[in-house]
Amino acid sequence: MRNLFCPKCSERIFFEQGRCARCSQRLAFDPLLLVTRRLEEVKPCSNRDLIGCNWSADEKSRYCCSCALTRTIPNLGSTKNRLLWSRVEEAKRRLVYDLCRLKLPLKSEANQLSFDILSDDPEEGPIMTGHSAGLITLNLAEADDLERETRRVAFREPYRTLLGHFRHEVGHFCWDLLVAETQLRGPFRLIFGNESQSYENALKAYHERTDRSYDRAAFISEYASSHPWEDWAETFAHFLHIVSVLDSVAGLPLSLESRALETLRDPYLESDFSALLASWTPLAYSLNELNRSLGLGDAYPFQLSSVAIGKLHFIHMAIQNGCGISACGWRAAPVPVG
Ligand SMILES: [Zn+2]
Ligand SMILES: [Zn+2]
Ligand SMILES: [Zn+2]
Structure with missing residues (x-):
């Protein structure tokens, strides 16, 4: 993340901040200019009061370009769901920022990137986090720290975050965009394996594995070993982790005089x-x-x-x-x- 400053007092601020901690100036991040501006100078996203979205809206939309991608929001009957949804959107804004910095489009010829943020319904069964033709579905429970940590331990994962989910799922969208119909398909198969093998069977076999060991020299994570598409998505997420952290390092105020x-x-x-x-x-x-x-x-x-x-x-x-x-x-x- 590049350096962001309060436009009024020049205090260094975080990407997520809606108000300057030093001078109390209300702030909005402008996703087109990638700078923080005074709230009174922009059109705030309509989700600002509801879930604290701190981005400015496009000219033609009520919402910012991140909130506008959310097709379905969770049931807001409880204040807890509203809090969890606000965390989801906060992580999603980092993802949209990543894509914006990579100059990747939010839609391809075939698919438009969109999001369903859903909570488990006792009648309809659990919500599976995943991707399908540009639509990313996220189970709201992943925003609950206790739930997510419980799942992380249950699945023996070293790392599980909302942002990590989004960076992984958007990897699938980007595979369709960058590899599927391009000359990279052949090289992809050489490196990641043949993705035409049954995805359903591969995932079923993965979830039935009792031996959790995998080839650490070949895969960035255990889940990456389930299918070439998952290998790509896991690796894509790591790429975003790496450039994002390096971008933060570049902006750090650590010049040691x-x-x-x-x-x-x-x-x-x-x-x-x-x-x-x-x-x-x-x-x-x-x-x-x-x-x-x-x-x-x-x-x-x-x-x-x-x-x-x-x-x-x-x-x-x-x-x-x-x-x-x-x-x-x-x-x-x-x-x-x-
Ligand atoms: Zn300030
Ligand atoms: Zn918004
Ligand atoms: Zn995946």
Whole structure:
């Protein structure tokens, strides 16, 4: 994710933010210009109040170009469903941003990319997350942290996120777009295998496997070993993870000038609190931005208010004050008491 700044006070902001934490300016991301603008200067997406979509709408639409792709929304009879749906759309905006940065279209000659976000219905059975001819279906339960983590453990996956689901499913859409009817079909088969083998049978066999070992040298994940299409989709998702994180790294405020390097020599004993804070603030932002690029939660999910900073400063002062006391007792490593 490229650097985004508050247009009013220039504070660094996250892609998901609808308001500047420093000056309270209301913000909207403009998906055409890829910048954050003042809300009053744009037409907000109609989903802003409902689910906190922070994108601006197209001239001709009530919705932003991401929300407009959602064909079916979940039942909003419960506040929980609304919260879960808002998480889904938040992850989806990162996906649409990816496609936009890759300059990939949202429709092919045959298919239009669209989304059904559905919750399980006791009468109609469970919703399967998947892709079919441009339509991506996502089970709303994947936005529930407890549910998703339970499934991750049950399926023995090292990684399972909403953004990961979307990057995988859009991989199928992109296969249709980039490989299916092109001269890449032959090379695809050489590398990924022949995709004309029955997809249904391959997935059935995959789910019936009791031996969960797979050729780690050949596949990026266990699921990738189920069928050439899944191998492509898994690998496509990893490609998006990699470019997205690298894009974040490129924008990180980590240019370490000499004063910051001095702090990093021994942060524990940095005597200047403001230098310590000046090193921490961009780093905390960077850690979070890297996590968000992978669809994970913030590594440091806190916003330090000026009051909290004052208290930290006091603690720093107290420690500095006590340094003389401890200095005489410490050897190389702390000795456990008792
Ligand atoms: Zn601001
Ligand atoms: Zn929207
Ligand atoms: Zn798939």
